[in-house]
Amino acid sequence: MTLEQLAALLAQAEFHKVLKVEPLSADPTGKVTLFLRFDSAYTIFKAKGNYHGGVIASLVDVAGAMACSVVQGHPTPTANLRVDYLKTPANCDLFADGEARRVGKTIGVADVTIRDSEGAVYALGRGTFIPADPNPAIFRN
Amino acid sequence: MTLEQLAALLAQAEFHKVLKVEPLSADPTGKVTLFLRFDSAYTIFKAKGNYHGGVIASLVDVAGAMACSVVQGHPTPTANLRVDYLKTPANCDLFADGEARRVGKTIGVADVTIRDSEGAVYALGRGTFIPADPNPAIFRN
Amino acid sequence: MTLEQLAALLAQAEFHKVLKVEPLSADPTGKVTLFLRFDSAYTIFKAKGNYHGGVIASLVDVAGAMACSVVQGHPTPTANLRVDYLKTPANCDLFADGEARRVGKTIGVADVTIRDSEGAVYALGRGTFIPADPNPAIFRN
Amino acid sequence: MTLEQLAALLAQAEFHKVLKVEPLSADPTGKVTLFLRFDSAYTIFKAKGNYHGGVIASLVDVAGAMACSVVQGHPTPTANLRVDYLKTPANCDLFADGEARRVGKTIGVADVTIRDSEGAVYALGRGTFIPADPNPAIFRN
DSSP: OOHHHHHHHHHHOGGGGTSOEEEEEEETTTEEEEEEOOOGGGBSOTTTTBBOHHHHHHHHHHHHHHHHHHHHTSOOOEEEEEEEEOSOOBSSOEEEEEEEEEEOSSOEEEEEEEEOTTOOEEEEEEEEEOOOOSSOGGGOO | OOHHHHHHHHHHOGGGGTSOEEEEEEETTTEEEEEEOOOGGGBSOTTTTBBOHHHHHHHHHHHHHHHHHHHHTSOOOEEEEEEEEOSOOBSSOEEEEEEEEEEOSSOEEEEEEEEOTTOOEEEEEEEEEOOOOSSOGGGOO | OOHHHHHHHHHHOGGGGTSOEEEEEEETTTEEEEEEOOOGGGBSOTTTTBBOHHHHHHHHHHHHHHHHHHHHTSOOOEEEEEEEEOSOOBSSOEEEEEEEEEEOSSOEEEEEEEEOTTOOEEEEEEEEEOOOOSSOGGGOO | OOHHHHHHHHHHOGGGGTSOEEEEEEETTTEEEEEEOOOGGGBSOTTTTBBOHHHHHHHHHHHHHHHHHHHHTSOOOEEEEEEEEOSOOBSSOEEEEEEEEEEOSSOEEEEEEEEOTTOOEEEEEEEEEOOOOSSOGGGOO
C-alpha cells in the first residue's frame, strides 16, 4: 500500500473527520507514521490542553491496523488492542509510529509508539489485527 | 460518587462534546453504566453505520475509569487499557457497563462490557486505573 | 471435546509434569474448569506459600486455550494472553475457570478466572486463541 | 541493583528451581537480560522441543519485574502482564531482554523481548509493576 492509498483509506472513515489523522509515511515492510494536529476537541480540559485517553487509544488502533495494512495491501481489522499511558501529552501535535512485528496468515501483531515532534514518548500500544480477508466486510461501503 | 457527580465529571471533558457519553447509573461499590447514542460521526462508513474501533476503545477508557472513580469518590486516571473486539456494532446505541474488580491503594482494575440495548456484546475491555490522588493533576482545570 | 479428551490433551504436555493441572469439567459450549493442587514448587517462598506469577500466567494460558479447544474439538494455540493479578494466593489449591467469549473462524477470545475453592478471586485472564487448524503444528508430536 | 543482587533475588524463588532462569546483565537504568537454558521439562512435546506458552509467560513476568527492580533497587511485584506469541521456539536456549519504559511513583511499565542467541524474536511482553514498597509483602520470607 502506498502513502497515497493509505491516505485514501484513512480519508474514507467518517470518524476521521473528528480524529483528523494524516499519514506521513508508509513503508510496505510494515511501518507507518501518522500525524495528529493538536485540537482542543481532543482534550479533557481546553485550558490545560491535556489529551483524552480515548484519543490516544484511537491513534493506537489506527496506526497498528495501518502498519499491518501496508504489508497486506488491504485493510486489516483490529482484533484487540492495548495501550499503556506513560504520561499525558498536552498542547502538542502527536505522531503515531506503527510497526508490524509479524504478519502471518491468521493474525498480525503491531506495535505503536505515541510521541511528539521531539521524540518524547507518551504511550505505548500493541494490538492484534486480522490480515486474512482482502476485502473485510467492515471496510466495504 | 453519585450519578449527578459522575455526570458532572463527564460533562467537564472537552472530548465528551464529541463522544457524547452519558451516565445511566453509578453504584458506589464500583459499577457504572454509560450510554452512547448512535451518531454517524462515530462510524467508519456512514452508509454502513459501523462503529470505529477508537470509539469503542474510548468508551472502555471512560467506563473503566468511572467504575473505579465511583468507588474512590474522585477521578482515577487510566494507566492502561485493553480492548477485545468481538463483533462490530452498527447503527445502534451502545451501553458500556463498567465494573471495578479490585480497587487497592496503588491501582484499581476494572472490566468493561460494550453491548447494545438487547444485551448483544460487541467488545470486552479491561484496564488499570490509578486511585491514589484525590485530585489528579490531569483532572485539575 | 469431552472431559476425557481434555484430560488426554493436557496429559500430553511435558510441562504439565511440572504444572500438574487437572481438568475438572469441560462443557462444549466453551467452559472448562482446571484444578491445580498446591505445591511449594509453585511458590516464591516455600515458607510463605505465595504463588509465583508465572504459575498463574501458565494457568491462564492453559485454561483459556482449553475453553476454545472444547468448542472446536481440537487444540487452539495461544496468540496472546493477559493477566491481571488482584492478590497473591498462598498455600491453597487453585481453580481456573475458562470461558470462551467468542470463537470465530479466525480467532477465539476466552476469559479466565483464577480462584480458590471458596471463590476468592486472585487473578483475571484473557487471551486470543487460534481455532483454525484442526491439527496445529505445535500440537503434532 | 547489581547483577549479584539480581542473581540473589532470583535464586530466592522456589519456582526458579523449576524455571532455572539466570541473570546475564543488569543495568540500573532499567535493562536486564535473563537466560533460560533449554530443558525438555519446558516443552509441550519432548520430541518436538517446542516451548509451552506458560514458560514464555513466566519469563516475561520475571524479566519485566526485574527491569523495574534494578531501577528501584528492590523487588517490584507484577500488577499485570501481556504476552504476544509470534512463533514457537523449539530446542533452543532463550534470552529475555527486559526494559523499563517508565518507572514512576505508582507504577512502572516494562517491555520484554523473548529471543534466541541469534536474535530471532519469539514473543513480545509488556507489563505493569508496582515500585512503591521497598519491601513488598510478597517478597518477605
